[in-house]
Amino acid sequence: MTISMTGIRKAQRAGGSRALFRAWPSRDRLALAVGLATPFLTALALVPFRTWLSHTNAALVLVVVVVAVAAPGNRTAGAVGPPSAAAWYARGAAAI
Numbered sequence: 001m002t003i004s005m006t007g008i009r010k011a012q013r014a015g016g017s018r019a020l021f022r023a024w025p026s027r028d029r030l031a032l033a034v035g036l037a038t039p040f041l042t043a044l045a046l047v048p049f050r051t052w053l054s055h056t057n058a059a060l061v062l063v064v065v066v067v068a069v070a071a072p073g074n075r076t077a078g079a080v081g082p083p084s085a086a087a088w089y090a091r092g093a094a095a096i
Contacts, residue, residue, distance in 0.1 A: 031073030032080060038069050039085035062089055 042065045046058055062085040070078030 028074045028076070031069070031077035035069050035073060035077035035081040036084050038065055039081060039088050043085075043088035043091070059089055 039062055042062060043058075046053060046061065050058070066081040066085050069081050
């Protein structure tokens with residue numbers, strides 16, 4: 001595996017994306033999993049408070065969670081966090 005000037009990992013052997021994913025360090029894989037799961041768990045934790053918590057405050061809580069996950073993680077964790085938070089926010093807002 002080599003890292004180019006842009007920081008993008010390139011697999012040196014044939015195998016496509018499977019080889020690329022296996023080449024990721026466990027820290028990056030953990031950041032990706034946390035980036036996907038944390039917005040869901042936060043939205044789940046906000047369910048009991050949805051009767052008195054405004055939509056704006058719920059969105060701000062999810063924004064803080066996404067930033068907290070993306071800051072120490074990699075670009076992929078920062079890229080999957082916002083769509084996950086948006087999906088769970090829309091699901092929670094539709095339930096109210």
